[in-house]
Amino acid sequence: MIFVTGGAGFIGSNFVLSWLAQQDESVLNFDKLTYAGNLNNLVTVRDNPQHIFVQGDICDTELLHALFAKHQPRAILHFAAESHVDRSIHGPAAFVTTNVNGTFSLLEAARAYWNGLEGESKADFRFLHVSTDEVYGTLSAEDPPFTETTAYAPNSPYSASKAASDHLVRAYHHTYGMPVLTTNCSNNYGAYHFPEKLIPLIITNARAGKDLPVYGDGQQVRDWLFVTDHCTAIRRVLEAGRPGETYNVGGWNEQTNLSVVHTICDLLDELQPKAAGSYRDQIRHIKDRPGHDRRYAIDARKIERELGWKPAETFETGLRKTVQWYLDNDAWVSDVQSGDYMKWVDLQYSNKE
Structure with a gap:
């Protein structure tokens, strides 16, 4: 069995679904079910006996101890995190609580469990920590992409909290010898993405006839990773990654x-055209957010060189699949757009000209 934290969130649920579709091994899915955790993401495995869901908080060390003792996982995959930069600006405390204190609690429980293992079970155990490229800070247009040795320079409460969690994970390997692995990924997109992030927000707003908000001049650069490619990479790191390494x-x-927004509009013009005009007509530039990093870019040569992984999707093929998924899943979109979510969108994007 593997133990997955945050397995009802965007990346976590995609990982659980892909794991159960491709592996004959059970998953204990541990999720707090905050606003971004959604059991509807997992409806296709609701009756799968290899999927065990437990609602809980990674800060609850006592519960973690009990679950580890009962289920004896061979690996812990840590997806659970507060992950939205804008939310971290408005309320950083939750990010410190979950991303820093929660990761510490999980590491402590995992260390106690690992220390109690013997022989091959102890040697084969892994703790895989899923992190972000935002810990590296920002790049200029001329800078080379981030590598695994790029110095950390986080610029938002979110990225600072993830950087802290990365450092804790590293410390548990170097101090206690715990077999940890860390992945730092670029911006994910795909199915089940909560519609506060750029791509699903633009898709849902466009279809609803609302403004398509673009921060500042829209020239901020991100490296986009299709979520199923990310899941494949994580499985490969778990399988063959070297303990203590970052990928x-x-x-x-x-x-x-801005080019992402334009491409989404063009796809919608093709797949679900408006009665008149283009979805591009709904684009509105708004005041930039504080401390907005200009460019992120990932150098993924290490994972390709050492583990043989590279993405299967181009941005064009992945984005087309993503837009089509949202067109085909109106019920899911309607369900997640609760009153609390809409209040958040109003707070973040209203009155910014």
Whole structure:
């Protein structure tokens, strides 16, 4: 069995679904079910006996001890995190609580469990920590992409909290010898993405006839990684990664935010055209957010060189699949757009000109 934290969130649920579709091994899915955790993401495995769901908080060390003792996982995959930069600006405390204190609690419980293992079970155990490229800070247009040895320089409460969690994971390997692995990924996109992030927000707003908000000049650059490619990379790191190592996972798809919005509009014009005009007509530039990093880019050569992984999707093929998924899943979109979510969108994007 593997133990997955945050397995009802965007990346975590995609990982659980892909794991159960391809592996004959059970998953204990441990999720707090905050606003971004959604059991509807997992409806296709609801009756799968290899999927065990437990609602809980990674800060609850006592519960973690009990679950590890009962289920004896061979690996822990840590997806659970507060992950939205804008939310971290408005309320950083939750990010410190979950990303820093929660990771510490999980590491402590995992260390106690690992210390109690013997023989091959102890040697084969792994703790895989899923992190972000945002810990490296920002790049200029001329800078080379981030590598695994790039110095950390986080610029938001979110990225600072993830950097802290990365450092804790590293310390548990070097101090206690715990067999940890860390992945730092670029921006993910795909099915089940909560519609506060750029790509699903633009898709849902466009279809609803709402403004398509673009921060500043829209020339911020991100490297985009299709979520199923990310899941494949994580499985490969778990299978063959060297304990104590970090692996950057990227899509080799650098795009400006504005070009992403334009591409989504063009796909919607093709797949679900408006009665008149283009979805591009709904684009509105708004005041940039504080401390907005200009460019992220991942150098993913290490994971390809050492583990043989590279992305299967281009940005064009992945984005087309993503837009089509949202067109085909209106019920899911309607369900996640609760009153609390809409209040958040109003707070973040209203009155910014």
